[in-house]
Amino acid sequence: MNQLKWTNWSQSFQSFPETIEFPSSETDLVALVNTSNKNSSKIKIIGSGHSCSLIAETHEGTLISLQNYNKILSYDKDRYLLKVQSGISLKAIGLFLDKNNAALSNLGTIDPQSIAGAISTGTHGTGLKFGAMDQQIEALEIITADGEIMTASNSQNRELFLAARVGLGALGIISTVTLKAVPKYxxxxxxxxxxxxxxxxxxxxxxxxxxxxxxxxxxxxxxxxxxxxxxxxxxxxxxxxxxxxxxxxxxxxxxxxxxxxxxxxxxxxxxxxxxxxxxxxxxxxxxxxxxxxxxxxxxxxxxxxxxxxxxxxxxxxxxxxxxxxxxxxxxxxxxxxxxxxxxxxxxxxxxxxxxxxxxxxxxxxxxxxxxxxxxxxxxxxxxxxxxxxxxxHWAKKHFYTPETLETCYPEWHTFKQLKNNLDPKGMFENNFLKSYFS
Ligand SMILES: Cc1cc2nc3c(=O)[nH]c(=O)nc-3n(C[C@H](O)[C@H](O)[C@H](O)COP(=O)(O)OP(=O)(O)OC[C@H]3O[C@@H](n4cnc5c(N)ncnc54)[C@H](O)[C@@H]3O)c2cc1C
Missing domain, CATH: 3.40.462.10 (FAD-linked oxidases, C-terminal domain)
Structure with missing residues (x-):
């Protein structure tokens, strides 16, 4: 077992990765992916570690914490479009928007989660007029296993956009997220x-x-x-x-x-x-x-x-x-x-x-x-x-077997195919993902 230890918020599991990295730029992230690619080793991305399921567990390769990858990149106040680095917390987003007379259209019960971690697990609040966190995303950029940065939105790489918003960390590293905010209320x-x-x-x-x-x-x-x-x-x-x-x-x-x-x-x-x-x-x-x-x-x-x-x-x-x-x-x-x-x-x-x-x-x-x-x-x-x-919920406990879980999702195989195309060697796979997709 590796010496380094990382524990999630609810203390439901511990990870023992070979290394832990704290990148602060997209260039750092791409470099980490390229190194893992060369060494055929694994990467597990961590937002704020608030998932109690084993989705964020790892015992191999590099654990990448996004705690320093948390900047606001741009804000278009006329269109309420906010572009951020993916490790930024929902709380920091809320504070920035508030200062700019804007807000998120809906939120769950807490806000320390990273935006990428929240959307990757389908995090939601309540209310039929305003969707889950992933529905507030206009576009995202994702670093795939070969080091390429792909942009996904409703008009560009749409299938990737439909898969990557609740992507379980399986398709690559979400690098930036562009959120559609609303006027402050x-x-x-x-x-x-x-x-x-x-x-x-x-x-x-x-x-x-x-x-x-x-x-x-x-x-x-x-x-x-x-x-x-x-x-x-x-x-x-x-x-x-x-x-x-x-x-x-x-x-x-x-x-x-x-x-x-x-x-x-x-x-x-x-x-x-x-x-x-x-x-x-x-x-x-x-x-x-x-x-x-x-x-x-x-x-x-x-x-x-x-x-x-x-x-x-x-x-x-x-x-x-x-x-x-x-x-x-x-x-x-x-x-x-x-x-x-x-x-x-x-x-x-x-x-x-x-x-x-x-x-x-x-x-x-x-x-x-x-x-x-x-x-x-x-x-x-x-x-x-x-x-x-x-x-x-992807971030919480459940009792489905992999065989029964996949029957819950009409587009399961589309997702799986995309995952296999983008990450053929399973760089982003941990035991949790392996049990469903391998
Ligand atoms: C007290 C508490 C209250 C909660 N309330 C709610 C609620 O109201 N509604 C709700 O739906 N959920 C809720 N949750 C669940 C929580 O929103 C999820 O666990 C969410 O994923 C946490 O975000 P995180 O940043 O901690 O993600 P992590 O747990 O760190 O990671 C989750 C997954 O996202 C992946 N990931 C993270 N960042 C990236 C990235 N940049 N690129 C690709 N993959 C990435 C990870 O690899 C992992 O697979 C709650 C959890 C707790 C502990």
């Missing part, structure tokens, strides 16, 4: 508690609300409905101390202690869930704020997550079956179970490829790094979501 956020059955009947609200998600707290009949609409109204004042108490003290510190204690008494998880609901979600909220601040949450507790995208029309049946599972099997599980929505997507390996999608996400925390057994729970939910044509 505020969000009016409202939260309220609904019952499980009210959640089922409220799902159509997704068609009339800009952004909407449900957080159901398992072992309770309580669901937090979070709705956000774009607004011209001015930002409401916030109290920093109150936000810290709610987000960090209760949301992370108290919850993590509770999770750690219940790891010795799993029967008490339902009680913890009920308490946390009261602390975090019971109080209805209405506030107006800058979109870049209100999409994201401070999440510090390490976790394993499984999230599948299913056709939106199956949402009620699928989530009801998960409730029945929890009621009938002796499972005590962490909160929340999350429902989010996106419009259909044109990237070949997007979980929402050609279908309007509901994402159902389940979670198992690792309080103070302690692993809590959760595979049986995850696998039983997998069985339900698979029945509803679930496609697993």
């Amino acid at each position: 505020n969000l009016e956020v409202q939260t309220k508690t609904v019952s499980f059955d009210e959640m089922l009947t409220s799902i159509p609200l997704i068609h009339t609300t800009d952004f909407l998600r449900f957080w159901w707290v398992p072992h309770t009949d309580k669901v937090q409905l979070w709705q956000a609409d774009k607004t011209e109204q001015t930002i409401t004042k916030t109290n920093r101390l109150k936000d810290w108490i709610q987000g960090i003290l209760f949301g992370n510190i108290v919850h993590e202690i509770g999770l750690w204690l219940t790891s010795f008494y799993p029967k008490k998880i339902p009680t913890l869930n009920r308490w946390m609901y009261r602390l975090l979600f019971e109080k209805e909220q209405q506030l107006i704020g800058n979109s870049k601040d209100l999409f994201v949450l401070p999440i510090h507790v390490k976790q394993s997550v499984m999230e599948y995208g299913i056709p939106i029309e199956h949402t009620q049946k699928a989530i009801s079956e998960i409730r029945t599972l929890l009621q009938t099997k002796n499972l005590k599980v962490h909160m929340p179970i999350e429902l989010r929505f996106t419009p259909e997507n044109d990237a070949f390996l997007s979980m929402a490829y050609k279908r309007t999608t509901c994402y159902i996400g389940i979670i198992s925390y690792k309080p103070f790094g302690k692993d809590i057994p959760h595979d049986s729970y995850f696998e039983q939910v997998h069985t339900i979501l698979k029945k509803y044509e679930g496609r697993p």
Whole structure:
């Protein structure tokens, strides 16, 4: 085993590459590819390491961290087009756009991810009018295994564009990304508690609300409905101390202690869930704020997550079956179970490829790094979501075999063919990719 060690954010795996490089220019990246080509060795690119699946794991060749490859390259303020180096974080993009009276059209729950890592795994937020992160991309440049830099967009190398936006790191190194931003906007956020059955009947609200998600707290009949609409109204004042108490003290510190204690008494998880609901979600909220601040949450507790995208029309049946599972099997599980929505997507390996999608996400925390057994729970939910044509999030856990996974994607073989053409020697392949494509 190699001496160098790299650990991902959720501490779900460690990599032992032969070397670790921190390039800061495209010339450096091309040179690294040319060297690997000459030596027939491997490359694994890392953005911010936030994926808990083994997609970013490597034990061979060079691990390239893009943490220093993070510059803004150009901004066309009339067309809202922002060109960046691919290792830049979503947070840094948001701050730059904000200063220029612009914003990203949608965002997930956190923003430290690199833009290339986010799109490569199909990272998404919620809202049927505004697509996943990869749908906000106008063009990208990718360094292929022979050192060539190819540009891909809807008008140039279109097949590559359809494959590389959710490209799993399999096609080459995304070097630059051109994003289509939108004028800066505020969000009016409202939260309220609904019952499980009210959640089922409220799902159509997704068609009339800009952004909407449900957080159901398992072992309770309580669901937090979070709705956000774009607004011209001015930002409401916030109290920093109150936000810290709610987000960090209760949301992370108290919850993590509770999770750690219940790891010795799993029967008490339902009680913890009920308490946390009261602390975090019971109080209805209405506030107006800058979109870049209100999409994201401070999440510090390490976790394993499984999230599948299913056709939106199956949402009620699928989530009801998960409730029945929890009621009938002796499972005590962490909160929340999350429902989010996106419009259909044109990237070949997007979980929402050609279908309007509901994402159902389940979670198992690792309080103070302690692993809590959760595979049986995850696998039983997998069985339900698979029945509803679930496609697993590339950055999260799943239980598909390679043979069954490929049947989820109509353009799987187009992607595979492109990968074989661009990277015939498998320079960018790790064990994760090998299991699906070799
Ligand atoms: C707390 C938490 C909250 C999250 N919230 C959400 C959410 O709301 N919605 C959602 O959909 N997901 C969410 N995720 C998942 C997260 O968005 C993905 O794991 C994402 O890939 C992380 O980006 P990264 O930069 O860390 O990528 P990494 O994990 O570093 O890499 C992911 C993949 O991208 C490839 N890659 C990275 N850079 C390049 C490049 N330049 N060229 C080619 N390939 C590249 C890597 O090789 C790897 O295969 C969350 C994860 C965590 C831990």
